[in-house]
Amino acid sequence: MAQDEYQHALALLKEHRVRLTPQRKTILKYLIDHHTHPSVEMIYSDLKEHDDSISIATVYNTVRLLVDYHLVIELKNGDGSTHYDYFGRPHYHVVCDNCGKITDVFASQFADLTKELGQITREQTHYLVTRSDIEVHGLCPDCQAKLGLTTVATEVN
């Protein structure tokens, strides 16, 4: 599966005549394998630990490249730094406002929602819609428990 993603992404880049350097492959693979929504700094230090030398500038350049080709998306949770997430298969994000954790949701309804959203948007704005980023905020189950909100959780709409 992850292997498929990787091959698919490589093929897309190749199609666009993007040079497949070892660094780019490494970073791409890292992002496919780690759905931890890492920041540039996290990617950099992780890779430096395992593999050897890779420049922070290269990480910046590569994530931007991947964002440009829509293989990866940028996220901000609120702690200042920017996070990245491989976006090969459509999904959306749920951010915990208490601990900052970001969870992926691969809901089957996602496709329907985005389609609907695209239609509404086109009607209202006449934009040519290409994609949608959805970010839901709330409290993760852990934080609900910590804050003693477990019972409330089931009541709230």
Next chain:
Amino acid sequence: MAQDEYQHALALLKEHRVRLTPQRKTILKYLIDHHTHPSVEMIYSDLKEHDDSISIATVYNTVRLLVDYHLVIELKNGDGSTHYDYFGRPHYHVVCDNCGKITDVFASQFADLTKELGQITREQTHYLVTRSDIEVHGLCPDCQAKLGLTTVATEVN
């Protein structure tokens, strides 16, 4: 209307024992009146021009405060800097990937969409959902015209 928003926001802050300093009021009023999605730098220079002294640090502090109380939301279009938008009445954003323009959409269907989204999310993740940020990407009508895509636009789903 804008006056209502302002009073409503002030009341909310007051309720939370937030000190209503002139700087905070000024910045809040600015954000309510300007739906231009300004960056901190833009707010700062605009206010410095009209009004007199206000520190950039205060602008940073204040927008964060307003974000914390969900009166304002953070946006990134892609040019690096962070933008802010008064969020008194629910809406979502459409970003033009060509020129970076951000358009607000106050679709009546917005409420239904977010409700649906909240339900799906809760089922899938057991998060306690509080709100949703939706960001649609595409090409604005101007850029479609510039790029000669007007005919295509009507064909694409």
Next chain:
DNA sequence: GGCAATGTTGATAATAATTCTAAACTAGGA
């Protein structure tokens, strides 16, 4: 496989964005 053209990397300098600090100030309650 080997070669050349051209894009990429790496280290670091430069710049931009954001936060911190400490002293001075002030909103709001008593």
Next chain:
DNA sequence: TCCTAGTTTAGAATTATTATCAACATTGCC
């Protein structure tokens, strides 16, 4: 009015990001 905890200010410090450019590596071609 007075007090005080919270806020503002200016600038320093820190952090994030981009630019530079010589050395290097990928790709397409033979």
